[in-house]
Amino acid sequence: MVDTKLAGRTVLVTGASGGIGAAVARAFSAEGARVAVHYFSERTAPPGVTWEHVTPAADVAEALAAGLRDAVAVPADLREPDAARRLFDAVERLLGPVDVLVNNAAHCETPDTFGALTTDGLRRHYEVNAIAPALLISELASRQRDGREPCVVNVSTDAARAFPGQIGYGTSKAALEALTRAAALDLGAAGIRVNAVAPGPVQTGWMDAETYARAGEIVPLGRVGEPADIADAVVFLASHQARWITGQVLQVAGGHAL
Template sequence: MLQTGLQGKVALITGGNHGIGAATARALAAEGCHVLINYLRLPLQGITENDYLAQIQTETPGIALYNRKRRADAANVVQEIRTQGGKADAIEADLADPATIPMLFEEAEKRFGTVDILVNNADHCEQDTFLAQPGLAADGFPNATITAALHDSHFAVNSRAVALLMAEFASRHIAARKQWGRIINISTDGAPGFAGEVSYGASKAALESYSRAAAQELGPYGITVNIVSPGPIQTGWISPQQVAEISRVTPLRRVGQPDDIADVIVFLASEQARWLTGQLLSVSGGLRMP
C-alpha cells in the first residue's frame, strides 16, 4: 500500500459540492487530510424551472440531474467525511468575487491550519460559440453567441480566481516558512480549442499557462504545481446515448467517473509525486493522447 504522506495536511478544494470536487474531498480525507470545501450553488442551465421541477427526482443522467447536482450544497459531502472519522467543513462563496480568495484561506487557517494542498476544481461553464445562430449543442444544452459578459464570467472563475488562489497560497506558504506544498489545477481536454464552448476552453487554456508559470516560480519554495485534464466525466450530464458513443471511441471503453480523477489528484498531492511539477496529465481513458 502506498504511503501518501498526507496525514494531517490541510486541503482547500473549490467546487466540492458534487462531481470531481466532492470525490476529491472524500479521497483526500480518506488519506488523513483536513478538508475545507468551497462551493457555489448555481442557477438552472438549459432547462426551464417547470421542466426541472417535473424531473427533479430523476436519476437518469441529463440536463435535469446535472442541474440538481449543481444546485446542491456540500452538507452531504462534509457529513460523509465526518462519518468516516475525517475532518471537513464547507463554505459557500463566489470565486468571481476577489474578496472570496483571502477569506477562504483565513477560514481554513482558523479551522484546520495553514493550507498545504490547493485543488482548483471549480469552474464556470456556459456554452457559447462564434456563430450568430448557434442553436443547441450535441448534449442538449443551448449555445449562445459569445458576448463580453459570457467571456468575462468564464475568465473570472476559471483563470482569474485560479491565479489569485495560487498567489494567496504562495504568500501564506512562504510567510509560514513551509517547505512542502501542492497545487493541482483542473483543466479540460477542450483547452486547446473548444468549439461550442469557446470561452470555457479559452479560460482553461489560460489556467494551464498560469499553472506552468507558477510551477517555475514556486518550485524553489517546495511547491509543486500540476494540471489534470479530464476527458468526459459522468457528473450527471452525460446522457445514456452519449455514454454509448463516448465508450465506443474511448480505448478503455467506458465513460470516466469522478473517482477516476480524484485518485489522480491524490497521487499528485502525495509524496510519490514529489518530483513532478509543471505537468499536464490527460485523464481520459486514452481518449486524448498528447
C-alpha cells in the same frame, strides 16, 4: 503499502459540492487529510444564467466527518475580488494552514460559440476558470512558511487545446494550463509544486444514455470516466510519490483526445 504522507494535511477543494470535486474531497479524506469542501455561494445570478451549484457541499462535509475525519463546508463566490483571501482565512480558522489547493471549480454555459459570444459570458468563464485559480495560488504562496511544502493541482480538460462550441470554457481552461506551468516555474524555489489534471469525458450527471454510449465509443480504453478516476490522479499529484513532479498537465482520459 504506499504512504502518500497526506494524513493530517489540510486540503482545500474548490467546487466540491458534487461530481469530480466531491470525489476529490472523499479521496483526500480517505488518506487521512483534513478537507475544506468549497461551494459556490450565490449573490446575484446574471440574467439568463442558471446556477446549479447549490449546497450539497454540507452533505459532503458531514459524510466525511462521519468517517471521523476533519471536514468543513466553506462558501465563496470566486468571482469576487477578495474571495481568495476570505476563503483562506476561513479554512485556516477552521482546519489550519492550507497544504494542498485543488482548483476544481469551473464555470460553463451555453451557447458559447462564435456568433453567440458575449463580453459578459466570456468574462464569467475567465473569472472562475482562470482568474480565481491564479488568485488562489497567489494567496497560497503569500502564506507559505519555511518547513512546509504546499502544492496545487488544477483541474483542466483534455479539450483545452481546441474546444469547438465551448469557446469561453475551452480557452479559459487553456489559460489555466498556461498558469500551471508559469506558477510551477515562479514558485518552485519556494518549495511549491503546481500541476494539473486534464479529464476526458466524465459522467457527472450531464450525459444522457445516448451521449454516454457515444462517448464510450470514442475513448480508447472503452469506457466513460468516473469522478473517482480523476480524484485518484489528483491525490497522486499531491502525494509524496509526486514530490519531484511540477509544471505538468496529466491527461486522465482513457486515451481520449491524445
